[in-house]
Amino acid sequence: MLKPMDTQYGFIGNRSHDPYVAGRDTLSKEEQDGECIFETVGEVTSPDPIISVRNCNVFYGDNQAINNVTLDVGRNEVISLIGPSGCGKSTFIRCLNRMNDTIEGARVEGDIRLDGEPIYAKEVDPVLLRARVGMVFQKPNPFPKSVYENVAYGARIHGLARSRAELDEIVFSSLERAGLYAEVKSRMDEPGTSLSGGQQQRLCIARTIAVNPEVILMDEPCSALDPIATAKIEDLIEELRQNFSIAIVTHSMQQAARVSQRTAYFHMGQLVEVGATDTVFTNPIHRLTEDYVTGRIG
Ligand SMILES: Nc1ncnc2c1ncn2[C@@H]1O[C@H](COP(=O)(O)OP(=O)(O)OP(=O)(O)O)[C@@H](O)[C@H]1O
Numbered sequence: 001m002l003k004p005m006d007t008q009y010g011f012i013g014n015r016s017h018d019p020y021v022a023g024r025d026t027l028s029k030e031e032q033d034g035e036c037i038f039e040t041v042g043e044v045t046s047p048d049p050i051i052s053v054r055n056c057n058v059f060y061g062d063n064q065a066i067n068n069v070t071l072d073v074g075r076n077e078v079i080s081l082i083g084p085s086g087c088g089k090s091t092f093i094r095c096l097n098r099m100n101d102t103i104e105g106a107r108v109e110g111d112i113r114l115d116g117e118p119i120y121a122k123e124v125d126p127v128l129l130r131a132r133v134g135m136v137f138q139k140p141n142p143f144p145k146s147v148y149e150n151v152a153y154g155a156r157i158h159g160l161a162r163s164r165a166e167l168d169e170i171v172f173s174s175l176e177r178a179g180l181y182a183e184v185k186s187r188m189d190e191p192g193t194s195l196s197g198g199q200q201q202r203l204c205i206a207r208t209i210a211v212n213p214e215v216i217l218m219d220e221p222c223s224a225l226d227p228i229a230t231a232k233i234e235d236l237i238e239e240l241r242q243n244f245s246i247a248i249v250t251h252s253m254q255q256a257a258r259v260s261q262r263t264a265y266f267h268m269g270q271l272v273e274v275g276a277t278d279t280v281f282t283n284p285i286h287r288l289t290e291d292y293v294t295g296r297i298g
């Protein structure tokens with residue numbers, strides 16, 4: 001049973017009295033089991049949001065996977081979503097481009113906006129939305145097509161090129177921005193699946209950016225990659241931030257620290273804490289965040 005808690009985090013000078021504040025000795029069983037409702041600590045809003053989520057709840061059948069989450073993704077920011085396995089990171093990120101629509105039994109509630117427009121409005125076409133809010137998955141998933149066609153596909157179905165020359169320009173520049181062009185320029189006609197895992201993931205990123213999205217969602221994009229391929233993707237994320245906004249789910253706190261400006265910590269479907277990445281890792285407010293970042297849970 002979920003129990004409402006009306007804790008205010010006026011913790012300065014009051015740390016030892018606040019049951020959830022970092023530094024306290026013990027957590028009750030209910031707190032550990034997520035049976036308490038927490039008020040998110042930290043700054044959930046952004047001064048310049050590209051995505052704003054208000055009071056989001058997600059259910060799979062009768063099971064609630066996301067509980068009253070409010071969070072902004074800022075323009076040109078990278079925000080990391082972290083938390084123990086099963087806490088709802090993938091479920092949450094999938095709300096942002098309506099990927100949960102494709103999951104039978106999933107129900108999303110709340111107000112979610114892209115640049116001020118509600119993305120769950122009846123008139124919104126999820127296919128067009130997903131061009132504006134692209135997604136890169138854990139396992140690289142190139143289409144069973146050539147390298148060239150993998151990147152050209154979206155541009156073609158969205159009518160972004162009027163000629164072969166324009167399509168070439170989109171494909172080559174997307175591959176270039178994804179840091180892959182030099183490695184594949186003589187392999188354009190080979191199957192996308194013939195590339196290495198790290199190259200395939202950059203191909204998927206090229207495919208995503210080819211349709212000029214505003215936001216890129218990444219769900220553990222490096223977890224199937226070796227450290228060298230991972231470093232390439234992380235460098236790329238930093239570059240992509242100039243033009244896009246990125247929300248990335250990661251299990252690697254080092255990665256979150258390297259690539260993101262803000263970090264959101266989820267626990268049992270709730271957003272416990274969000275703030276500047278270095279603050280969340282070095283000086284978290286909430287005891288649950290502290291436990292996770294210091295390796296006591298998760
Ligand atoms: N398709 C689904 N049908 C039913 N329940 C689901 C589905 N996907 C996820 N869930 C449940 O929702 C909760 C959140 O899962 P989710 O995959 O979002 O967690 P996560 O934080 O991404 O975990 P991980 O780090 O392991 O990827 C879990 O209890 C999970 O079992």
Ligand SMILES: [Mg+2]
Nearest residue numbers: 089090091219
């Ligand atoms: Mg997940």
